[in-house]
Amino acid sequence: MKSYLFLFGRTPEMSWPELTVFFPQAQRLSQYCAKVDIAWEFDPQAFLKRIGGSLKIAEYIRLLPELGAADFVELITSRNGQINFSINSVDSSFTINRQLLTTIKKMLTDQGYAVRFITPKHDLSLSSVVYSTNNVTEFLIHREQSGYGVYKTLVVQDFRFWQQIDYDRPYASAKSGMLPPKIAMMAVNIAAAGQTQDKSLLDPFCGMGTILFGAMLANFKLVYGSDLDQLTAIKAEKNVKWLTELYELITKTKVFTSDATHVSDKLEKCSIDCIVTEPFMGPSKIGERKVDAHKVRNIAKGLSKLYIGCFRNWRILLKDGGCVVIAIPSFVIDDRIINVKSVVDSCEMLGYTKLLGPIEYARPQAIVRRQFYLFTYKNPKH
Structure with missing residues (x-):
């Protein structure tokens, strides 16, 4: 059983019934996101091409009692020495402390990596364009009763596909x-x-x-x-x-x-x-x-x-x-x-x-x- 987070676009009241058509067991966590527990083999990339209302899918990683820099340093990996990362809340009830991002960057820099953290300009999380064009490791955080659920973005909506459908x-x-x-x-x-x-x-x-x-x-x-x-x-x-x-x-x-x-x-x-x-x-x-x-x-x-x-x-x-x-x-x-x-x-x-x-x-x-x-x-x- 794996848990996935679905982030909705600008019409969440249509995104939600669309998602429940495919996953009746979905749990709505906030206005703009829902959680789905899936027991079978699931292909997030293929599924995201089937729907219009979800911008990204993230997989549950772990529950943290507090958001500590060392925990994220452990989760972030790099293949070429360059790291771009982002940590974002999935609702507006709390925001990510910029000091946390700065500390993570320093710890990774001290390990010899070239590091940059990216914050959303307007939305709660990174846009599909920013995520796709910057090779970002993005974590989405949902505050729960016993701590903070950490999810890692797996796939985002293919903005080029939708542009082609609309304009070409x-x-x-x-x-x-x-x-x-x-x-x-x-x-x-x-x-x-x-x-x-x-x-x-x-x-x-x-x-x-x-x-x-x-x-x-x-x-x-x-x-x-x-x-x-x-x-x-x-x-x-x-x-x-x-x-x-x-x-x-x-x-x-x-x-x-x-x-x-x-x-x-x-x-x-x-x-x-x-x-x-x-x-x-x-x-x-x-x-x-x-x-x-x-x-x-x-x-x-x-x-x-x-x-x-x-x-x-x-x-x-x-x-x-x-x-x-x-x-x-x-x-x-x-x-x-x-x-x-x-x-x-x-x-x-x-x-x-x-x-x-x-x-x-x-x-x-x-x-x-x-x-x-x-x-x-x-x-x-x-």
């Missing part, structure tokens, strides 16, 4: 599918509940295909995407082809043009396991602060009708026990929140059951804020 695809549009790839990956994993073999997924507002990318990387058997705009659907199809060739993926894909409220006309009934989508959230002018509160309220009413119409139609496609993960917007106008109302209540009247949500995702100072929900659908014919 043939087509991208800030106005057509603004969901970041890591958020899309989390939404897909939450929907799939850790099981993608022989499953199908649909994004009926696919935009440039970001959610389709997540489903393909998660090894869904069938992935469908549709968009009301024909040119957008064509671009999404080319993006999907690019990803398939780049990573030699075996997922079968189909991208087509369709109104999301009538998408059941294009696919076989009861053929979809998961619908994951960021729907149309109103004109881009809202985010540019070019629409007043009165107009935004009217737009929100229209979006409510659109979403309810979608949920009504999607019942035709979903298998019994199928699920929907959807981002429903709210708008912050003049320090007031305007919600898209009645969607959740209407869904439950249509036969859906809310399992999760709202989980908010928004960039700082954002006008349009997403609230993610997970619904499951019980087909009355079964």
